[in-house]
Amino acid sequence: MELRQLRYFLAVARERNFSRAAENLHIAQPPLSRQIQQLEDELGVLLIDRSSRPLDLTEAGRFFYEQSGQIMARIEHMREQTRKIGLSKRERYVIGCVGSTLYGGIPDLVRRMHMRWPDLDIEIREMMSTEQVTALKERRIDLGFGRVRFNDREVERLTLREERLVVAFPKGHPKSLSADPIALSELEGEPLIIYPSAPRPSFADEILNMLSEQGISPGSVEEVREIQTALGIVAAGMSLCVIPAASQRQRPDDVCYRTIKDENATSPIIMSFRRDDAKGRIEEIKQLIREMYADNPPWLQLSNVQLDGA
Amino acid sequence: MELRQLRYFLAVARERNFSRAAENLHIAQPPLSRQIQQLEDELGVLLIDRSSRPLDLTEAGRFFYEQSGQIMARIEHMREQTRKIGLSKRERYVIGCVGSTLYGGIPDLVRRMHMRWPDLDIEIREMMSTEQVTALKERRIDLGFGRVRFNDREVERLTLREERLVVAFPKGHPKSLSADPIALSELEGEPLIIYPSAPRPSFADEILNMLSEQGISPGSVEEVREIQTALGIVAAGMSLCVIPAASQRQRPDDVCYRTIKDENATSPIIMSFRRDDAKGRIEEIKQLIREMYADNPPWLQLSNVQLDGA
DNA sequence: CCATCATTATACCTTTCAGGTATCAAACCC
DNA sequence: GGGTTTGATACCTGAAAGGTATAATGATGG
Numbered sequence: 001m002e003l004r005q006l007r008y009f010l011a012v013a014r015e016r017n018f019s020r021a022a023e024n025l026h027i028a029q030p031p032l033s034r035q036i037q038q039l040e041d042e043l044g045v046l047l048i049d050r051s052s053r054p055l056d057l058t059e060a061g062r063f064f065y066e067q068s069g070q071i072m073a074r075i076e077h078m079r080e081q082t083r084k085i086g087l088s089k090r091e092r093y094v095i096g097c098v099g100s101t102l103y104g105g106i107p108d109l110v111r112r113m114h115m116r117w118p119d120l121d122i123e124i125r126e127m128m129s130t131e132q133v134t135a136l137k138e139r140r141i142d143l144g145f146g147r148v149r150f151n152d153r154e155v156e157r158l159t160l161r162e163e164r165l166v167v168a169f170p171k172g173h174p175k176s177l178s179a180d181p182i183a184l185s186e187l188e189g190e191p192l193i194i195y196p197s198a199p200r201p202s203f204a205d206e207i208l209n210m211l212s213e214q215g216i217s218p219g220s221v222e223e224v225r226e227i228q229t230a231l232g233i234v235a236a237g238m239s240l241c242v243i244p245a246a247s248q249r250q251r252p253d254d255v256c257y258r259t260i261k262d263e264n265a266t267s268p269i270i271m272s273f274r275r276d277d278a279k280g281r282i283e284e285i286k287q288l289i290r291e292m293y294a295d296n297p298p299w300l301q302l303s304n305v306q307l308d309g310a
Numbered sequence: 311m312e313l314r315q316l317r318y319f320l321a322v323a324r325e326r327n328f329s330r331a332a333e334n335l336h337i338a339q340p341p342l343s344r345q346i347q348q349l350e351d352e353l354g355v356l357l358i359d360r361s362s363r364p365l366d367l368t369e370a371g372r373f374f375y376e377q378s379g380q381i382m383a384r385i386e387h388m389r390e391q392t393r394k395i396g397l398s399k400r401e402r403y404v405i406g407c408v409g410s411t412l413y414g415g416i417p418d419l420v421r422r423m424h425m426r427w428p429d430l431d432i433e434i435r436e437m438m439s440t441e442q443v444t445a446l447k448e449r450r451i452d453l454g455f456g457r458v459r460f461n462d463r464e465v466e467r468l469t470l471r472e473e474r475l476v477v478a479f480p481k482g483h484p485k486s487l488s489a490d491p492i493a494l495s496e497l498e499g500e501p502l503i504i505y506p507s508a509p510r511p512s513f514a515d516e517i518l519n520m521l522s523e524q525g526i527s528p529g530s531v532e533e534v535r536e537i538q539t540a541l542g543i544v545a546a547g548m549s550l551c552v553i554p555a556a557s558q559r560q561r562p563d564d565v566c567y568r569t570i571k572d573e574n575a576t577s578p579i580i581m582s583f584r585r586d587d588a589k590g591r592i593e594e595i596k597q598l599i600r601e602m603y604a605d606n607p608p609w610l611q612l613s614n615v616q617l618d619g620a
Numbered sequence: 621c622c623a624t625c626a627t628t629a630t631a632c633c634t635t636t637c638a639g640g641t642a643t644c645a646a647a648c649c650c
Numbered sequence: 651g652g653g654t655t656t657g658a659t660a661c662c663t664g665a666a667a668g669g670t671a672t673a674a675t676g677a678t679g680g
Binding site: 001002003004043044045046047056057058059060062063064065066067068071074075078079081082083085086087092094107108125138139140232235249253254297298299 | 449
């Protein structure tokens, strides 16, 4: 598959007419027909229903049209951004973080960093904990915030805090009627949703480990790619889910949350960075985080701060 | 730009070595070098720093690597999905909706539709109100939920309810101290964030119209692409923002919301569909929505239901 | 239902450009 | 600093994109 084929298909899909599309593309009609045929051959699926005029897209063609349009827009955006970054003299500082930290202190930290270094272009990139290690080593990010512990010679990690875990129940679930902390053992036999399903090891494994260490076996375990989906399934009444405390800001109307009683049922927030970091902002960033924690923001509740030991 | 060049660049960026990358790609090294050069020429930006071995990516190259990897993954996903849809015999039903309706009844409606038609593959696609009209006409979606009124011969629209609007304040803003409804006139002179910036006309214009009709002029107006960004800027204390009531479920910790007193300060939820819809499920869907509204879910508060007139 | 028009598919030729080979020029490594 | 690794350059070959002519097919109107 080549971008040319996507461009051609988009033109045909928009015009619903090969000849006119070919004109717009400044090529003759037969090569256009052939490229579309090749695309369909490769996919093994018909995209255009040619049995009637004006042409109609097949079901698969409609989907492909939608997607390829978005992809072309995204590529155009990448092209412009790359050009801009290449020509810009401003320094870039890229932060990789797992989604749940965006519900915690990251937005506030970025604000403080903006104030501290106005000439820095700060960028946030969502990224699983495990990806952060390689991204750091390959200098694709300068700082990472994750939830899974790992060891790597080149990467230093610092546990900022241990966040308590909560159980998400569908509204109306018998065990959701109390607002009190819940014992981990009450998950015995309950259907459980975990996330993310890839890449491993992830938060999903931390939860499974925690349960098996305590000898608790859920009734069923299903994996989904992201927390939104997980909470959607919880809201639909199909299952329960264990999430970090800060993430319970989501869906307050159709999902109920109960903190887990066991104080060791926690998930860490780990900051990681290159040992040989040349940009030399790490110490000041630690200081900004200390100041932020001192302000005791609401998302800090239910956490055991550890940064002071740093 | 062609996908081949993205594939080649990814291989070089991963290996940090042209010769080895060429081996992996089963081509010789010189053509690989040339393709990368062409890519760099087209972008007008150097992606790879060749002045030292092992090779290093430039700042722009790092960005391009990140992006093109994601794009390739997305294309792969599109290819598989297209194939699957093309071979599947199941019927697809695509719903286009603006983001804020996902905080309302759409998830519940989809659940009910799943139960009613187990053999239907229902798909949700985020889409601005204006895009929905063309998407309906081109049969890319079967049902739309939007916030902007429009007229089109082929498309029928039905106002489900009028949702009250609320103002978002940064925590600690003097006007956020009261929880009572706020008069629209109090926005006079305040800096305002509106969204989405494209495509027009959008919710942003509805807000601007409403204000100018009442003779209210905000201190400054800035446009952003999406509500997340808008609320982030509000949380950072830079501005205020007017949003539909159902969207106030977001960021409850660092943003305060006050309902607007004026009962006409509302935003409609509009369902739209093709007049000639062949799938013939519209009447049953209306019935499902009526049942859903009868259950009086929490997101229905602060809304004036209008569906009964349908 | 057939004739005509519009439009797409097929056959075949031309041209462009991706890929290969040979070789040169740096950069790294003792 | 001389050998080795590796990327760039020059030039050639061949696959594939694009063009032209024409046949096949669906739409349209009497």
